Amino acid sequence: xxxxxxxxxxxxxxxxxxxxxxxxxxxxxxxxxxxxxxxxxxxxxxxxxxxxxxxxxxxxxxxxxxxxxxxxxxxxxxxxxxxxxxxxxxxxxxxxxxxxxxxxxxxxxxxxxxxxxxxxxxxxxxxxxxxxxxxxxxxxxxxxxxxxxxxxxxxxxxxxxxxxxxxxxxxxxxxxxxxxxxxxxxxxxxxxxxxxxxxxxxxxxxxxxxxxxxxxxxxxxxxxxxxxxxxxxxxxxxxxxxxxxxxxxxxxxxxxxxxxxxxxxxxxxxxxxxxxxxxxxxxxxxxxxxxxxxxxxxxxxxxxxxxxxxxxxxxxxxxxxxxxxxxxxxxxxxxxxxxxxxxxxxxxxxxxxxxxxxxxxxxxxxxxxxxxxxxxxxxxxxxxxxxxxxxxxxxxxxxxxxxxxxxxxxxxxxxxxxxxxxxxxxxxxxxxxxxxxxxxxxx
Amino acid sequence: xxxxxxxxxxxxxxxxxxxxxxxxxxxxxxxxxxxxxxxxxxxxxxxxxxxxxxxxxxxxxxxxxxxxxxxxxxxxxxxxxxxxxxxxxxxxxxxxxxxxxxxxxxxxxxxxxxxxxxxxxxxxxxxxxxxxxxxxxxxxxxxxxxxxxxxxxxxxxxxxxxxxxxxxxxxxxxxxxxxxxxxxxxxxxxxxxxxxxxxxxxxxxxxxxxxxxxxxxxxxxxxxxxxxxxxxxxxxxxxxxxxxxxxxxxxxxxxxxxxxxxxxxxxxxxxxxxxxxxxxxxxxxxxxxxxxxxxxxxxxxxxxxxxxxxxxxxxxxxxxxx
Numbered sequence: 001x002x003x004x005x006x007x008x009x010x011x012x013x014x015x016x017x018x019x020x021x022x023x024x025x026x027x028x029x030x031x032x033x034x035x036x037x038x039x040x041x042x043x044x045x046x047x048x049x050x051x052x053x054x055x056x057x058x059x060x061x062x063x064x065x066x067x068x069x070x071x072x073x074x075x076x077x078x079x080x081x082x083x084x085x086x087x088x089x090x091x092x093x094x095x096x097x098x099x100x101x102x103x104x105x106x107x108x109x110x111x112x113x114x115x116x117x118x119x120x121x122x123x124x125x126x127x128x129x130x131x132x133x134x135x136x137x138x139x140x141x142x143x144x145x146x147x148x149x150x151x152x153x154x155x156x157x158x159x160x161x162x163x164x165x166x167x168x169x170x171x172x173x174x175x176x177x178x179x180x181x182x183x184x185x186x187x188x189x190x191x192x193x194x195x196x197x198x199x200x201x202x203x204x205x206x207x208x209x210x211x212x213x214x215x216x217x218x219x220x221x222x223x224x225x226x227x228x229x230x231x232x233x234x235x236x237x238x239x240x241x242x243x244x245x246x247x248x249x250x251x252x253x254x255x256x257x258x259x260x261x262x263x264x265x266x267x268x269x270x271x272x273x274x275x276x277x278x279x280x281x282x283x284x285x286x287x288x289x290x291x292x293x294x295x296x297x298x299x300x301x302x303x304x305x306x307x308x309x310x311x312x313x314x315x316x317x318x319x320x321x322x323x324x325x326x327x328x329x330x331x332x333x334x335x336x337x338x339x340x341x342x343x344x345x346x347x348x349x350x351x352x353x354x355x356x357x358x359x360x361x362x363x364x365x366x367x368x369x370x371x372x373x374x375x376x377x378x379x380x381x382x383x384x385x386x387x388x389x390x391x392x393x394x395x396x397x398x399x400x401x402x403x404x405x406x407x408x409x410x411x412x413x414x415x416x417x418x419x420x421x422x423x424x425x426x427x428x429x430x431x432x433x434x435x436x437x438x439x440x441x442x443x
Numbered sequence: 444x445x446x447x448x449x450x451x452x453x454x455x456x457x458x459x460x461x462x463x464x465x466x467x468x469x470x471x472x473x474x475x476x477x478x479x480x481x482x483x484x485x486x487x488x489x490x491x492x493x494x495x496x497x498x499x500x501x502x503x504x505x506x507x508x509x510x511x512x513x514x515x516x517x518x519x520x521x522x523x524x525x526x527x528x529x530x531x532x533x534x535x536x537x538x539x540x541x542x543x544x545x546x547x548x549x550x551x552x553x554x555x556x557x558x559x560x561x562x563x564x565x566x567x568x569x570x571x572x573x574x575x576x577x578x579x580x581x582x583x584x585x586x587x588x589x590x591x592x593x594x595x596x597x598x599x600x601x602x603x604x605x606x607x608x609x610x611x612x613x614x615x616x617x618x619x620x621x622x623x624x625x626x627x628x629x630x631x632x633x634x635x636x637x638x639x640x641x642x643x644x645x646x647x648x649x650x651x652x653x654x655x656x657x658x659x660x661x662x663x664x665x666x667x668x669x670x671x672x673x674x675x676x677x678x679x680x681x682x683x684x685x686x687x688x689x690x691x692x693x694x695x696x697x698x699x700x701x702x703x704x705x706x707x708x709x710x711x712x713x714x715x716x717x718x719x720x721x722x723x724x725x726x727x728x729x730x731x732x733x734x735x736x737x738x739x740x741x742x743x744x745x746x747x748x749x750x751x752x753x754x755x756x757x758x759x760x761x762x763x764x765x
Contacts, residue, residue, distance in 0.1 A: 060538055066494055067534035073501050074527050077516030084505050085513035089729030092506020093736060099499045100744040106495050107751045111758055118758050165730045397520045397588060406528065414535055421542050 004391060006400040007079045010407060012376070014072055016369055017411045021065030023368055026139050026184065027191020027222070028058040029132035032112075034218055036125045046214050052116075054195075054215075057425055059113050064418055066106070071407070079400075083383050083393035086162055090155055091145045093167035098141035105134035136184060143183045147175035150375065151244045152384050174244055178237040179375075185230040186371065190364025192223030193330060197361025198426060200354040207349065216357075217347050224334040224341075231331055234324070235290070241378075242291040245385060246300040248378035251311045252320040253287055254280070255301050262287040262299040267321055270313045275303065277317075309381060316378045319370040326367040333360055481626055483541065485619040494534060507737055511717035511727035515568075517584045518577045518718070522564045522592045529560035559605065566604025569709070570597035572718050573656040579721040596655025599647045606644050607702060610637040614682065614698040617691045631686055634694070638683050658719045662712035671711070675704040 001009075032054045039047035073095070077084050108130040115124060148154075154170030155162050196219035199212040206212070242249045250256070254265045256275035264287045268280025285295040292299075302310055333356060340348050348354065383390040505512040516523060533554055540550035571577065571591035578586040591597060613634035620626040652660045662668070682697035715723045728734060 056542065060542055063538035064535055067531045070494070070498055070501075070530055070534075071527055073498055073505075074516070074523060077501075077505060077512050078520055078523060078527075081513035081517045084516070085509050088505040088509025088512060089733045092502065092509070092729070092733070093740070095502045096499075096506050096737060096740050096744075099495065099502045100740070100748065103495045103499065103744075103748055104751060107748070107755050110755055115758055165733055167733050167736055395517055395520065396584070397517065403524050410528065410531060414531075417535070417539055417543075421539065425542070 001401070003398060003400040004394050006404045007394050008390070010400065010404040011075060011079055013404070013408055013411065014068065014075055015372065015376075017415070018065065018068040018072055019368055019372060020365055021061050021068060022139065022142075023187040023190050023365070024058070024061045024194070025065045026135045026187035027195075028054060028061065029109075029128060029135050030188065031191065031195060031218060031222060032058060033125065033128040033132045034222075035214075036128055038218070040121060040125055044214075046210050049211060050215050050218075053425065055113060057422055059109075060418060060421055060425075062109060064414060066102075068411070069102075078397075078403075079395055080383065080393045081395050083388065086388065087148075087384065090162070090165050090167060090170045091148045094141040094144045094171050098138045101134045101137040101141060105131050105138060108134070139184055139187065140180050143180045144171050144173070144176045146375070147179040148173050149383065150179070150248075150379055150385050151175035152387055157387070175240065178233065178240045181233045182230070182237050182371075185226050185233055186364070186368050188222055188226035189230050189330065190368055192219050192226060193357075193364040194361050195219035196223055197358045200357040202426070203349075204351065204354050204358070213347060220334075220337050220347070220357075223330070224337055227327075227330050227334040231327060234327060239291055239293075242299070245378070247302065247305045247309060248311065248316070248374075249291065250300060250302040250305075251313045251316040251378055252374055253299075254313060254317040255287060255299060257303055258298065258301040260288070260298040261285045261296050262301075264290060265317075267318075270317050272307075272310070272313055311378050311380045316374055319373040319377070323367045323370040323374060326363040326370070330360060330363050330367075333357065481620050481623070482616065483537075485616060486537075497530070503737070503741075507729055507734060508717060508724065508727040509729055511722050511724075514577070514579050514584060514718050514722050514727075515572065518579075518586060518588065518590060519568050519571055519592055520588055522567050522571070526561055526564035526568065529557045529564065533557035533561060562604045562608045563601040566601035567592050567597045569604070570594075570600025570656070572716075573652075573659045573713060575656060575658050575719045577718050577721075579718065594651075594655045596648070596651040599644065599651050603641070603644045603648050606637055606641050607705070610634060610641055611698055611702055613637060614686065614691075614694050617686070618695055621691070627691075631689070631691075635683060635686050638679065638686070638698075641679070656719070658716070659712050663708075667711065668708070671704060671708045675701055675708065678704060 032051050035047050035051035035054065038044070039051060108127040111119060111127040112124065112131055115127065119127070148170050151174045152170070153173035154166040154168070156164040158164075196216055199215040199219060202212045203209065203216060238249070238252075241252070254268065254270040254277045255262060256270075256277075261284075263285060264283040265277050266281040266283070268277040270277045287299050288297040289295050291297065302313070336353060336356075337348055340353075348357075379385055381389050381391070383393045501512075504515075536550045536553035536557060540547055540554060543550060571594070574591040574594055574596055576586060576591040576594065577584065578590075613630050616630040617627055617634060620630060649660075649663065652663065678697050678701035682694050682701055685691070685694035685697055713719070715725060717724060717727050729737075
């Protein structure tokens with residue numbers, strides 16, 4: 001492999017690792033704030049217990065998310081100095097704002113985690129709310145920077161040089177809105193399903209635990225609200241991509257030939273040589289319907305672009321299909337839960353439904369990871385879409401295999417430790433709660 | 444305009460270093476379990492917030508001075524990567540230590556070792572920027588990837604940074620452990636020793652700068668340098684005397700003053716260079732409009748952050764309720 005590919009691999013690996021913690025860092029504070037709010041309203045100790053235990057898990061996730069985020073901000077320069085030299089002045093703004101949002105989050109997380117005995121209950125809850133809001137804001141700022149890479153705005157190119165920089169226009173680029181909505185909801189969906197899975201697992205062992213029942217209820221509520229919205233925002237995103245990055249959309253859908261009334265291609269093996277997708281399921285006029293809400297609309301195919309500007313069609317197409325299928329499976333589960341709730345006013349207690357929730361736990365994160373593969377690989381070969389190629393931005397530094405191997409090893413090690421520690425937290429939860437059902441008191 | 448924003452960046456760097464100082468304490472000597480616990484207790488609530496200073500410095504650097512950032516990250520790729528590994532290991536080991544009751548010692552050791560690595564390389568990086576050996580022409584780094592940071596000057600800067608943070612952190616901890624006289628005495632001794640050790644290290648830095656960083660040496664021998672030096676020494680002396688007399692609040696204030704002056708001095712000697720001699724705050728700066736927005740953002744950020752930070756300290760530095 002070349003240094004260039006190692007640089008890309010290291011960036012991809014770092015992002016894939018960080019995004020899990022970032023999404024949980026957005027989702028968990030929301031759950032914690034809801035749980036504590038429920039406690040303040042109902043005074044049922046089970047909610048306070050829940051909130052404290054979630055907070056312990058969140059502290060571990062937050063710390064690892066913070067260091068992996070630091071690594072990323074350095075890697076932008078360590079691996080892509082050519083990109084940062086040009087883009088820093090244009091999209092540094094959202095990163096700076098993200099810095100402040102993250103700072104606020106860190107400060108109030110300190111108050112939240114260590115201030116149980118030091119501030120009043122209301123202030124404590126408000127700190128949690130601030131953590132949740134600033135977490136969402138940091139996510140939004142970072143995603144606008146990525147959106148800019150996909151649909152650059154806020155500058156002109158005069159004689160091959162970047163001029164007339166307007167960082168505000170760059171932040172509010174055409175891709176910002178749909179990317180931000182899609183990612184923020186994704187964080188809630190993924191966190192909701194992951195937390196629901198953990199507590200469904202313990203409920204399967206002990207159906208009477210009020211602790212896990214309450215936890216499952218809150219997590220499912222978040223999942224049930226955010227998942228259908230996420231499907232809608234997915235539709236919004238797909239139509240925006242069709243408009244802004246037709247080559248990416250064509251790769252997502254393995255759509256080679258420009259066509260009116262184009263079919264939707266699901267699965268299969270895209271063949272760049274023959275420009276056909278073998279063994280795929282095809283829904284007539286599906287693609288036209290989805291991208292333009294018109295069964296006869298014309299959809300631009302990959303053939304319109306020079307071969308050198310195609311992304312990796314197979315990886316992008318398959319990742320896209322995996323993301324969409326995960327989304328649909330999760331939608332089905334949330335609809336089941338909705339029906340149960342509307343019909344019986346009951347939280348799901350059925351063994352098979354709980355097992356389904358356990359199995360669906362990782363789906364949200366699977367969708368996030370494959371979704372980012374679609375966004376990032378679908379943008380290639382560009383680092384700034386249509387302006388700068390990724391290859392032009394890479395560092396001249398040789399031997400990039402070394403940092404790639406070291407950071408991969410460190411991250412694998414960290415992931416193992418985090419899973420191990422969280423597992424122990426949860427197991428403690430399982431054994432402690434029956435022993436002290438209402439033993440949690442406020443000091 | 445440029446001066447203003449660069450000064451802010453420097454001030455923030457100072458902030459990052461204070462944070463760094465507190466953390467690095469663990470690496471400086473504490474043997475007993477109770478000492479370790481005291482350190483962790485003092486750091487824990489403000490840990491994440493301190494961490495963000497570094498992110499903020501980097502982000503402001505690449506927004507305000509994108510060319511400077513690109514140059515540093517290319518020419519100093521190796522020491523930066525090593526420092527980054529230190530940050531990752533330290534950040535995770537610290538929180539693992541808290542939640543992994545069984546293997547606490549092992550995580551403490553990882554945390555301690557990484558705490559050596561990070562500030563040492565931070566010092567090396569800052570030193571390397573000054574050596575004048577990193578050469579840039581039209582945005583391309585000509586001097587390769589080893590230039591500057593392996594010189595005696597840069598390495599002694601690394602040692603100096605380590606010593607400085609160790610001293611600062613030990614001085615802070617004398618206040619944080621006021622409930623336990625034995626513990627407080629441990630930190631007082633450490634603080635005194637590291638404070639005394641700083642003087643010869645500083646001398647080495649100064650002497651190596653003559654050959655290792657001529658531009659810096661030249662600046663340090665100009666009219667303002669002795670003034671600054673006198674003040675810095677006064678603060679340093681005051682800190683040591685206060686420690687000796689067990690006036691710990693005074694010691695903390697004097698130590699803060701001392702470190703601030705050292706950083707200001709470094710900033711003045713370095714100005715207007717970012718990477719001596721080719722990259723300066725003028726030729727590496729982002730366009731005017733970006734800088735103006737950045738300053739506005741910094742203003743709003745400060746309005747939001749400083750009270751929050753003050754509140755955090757207020758909550759944790761007073762005694763527990765009830």
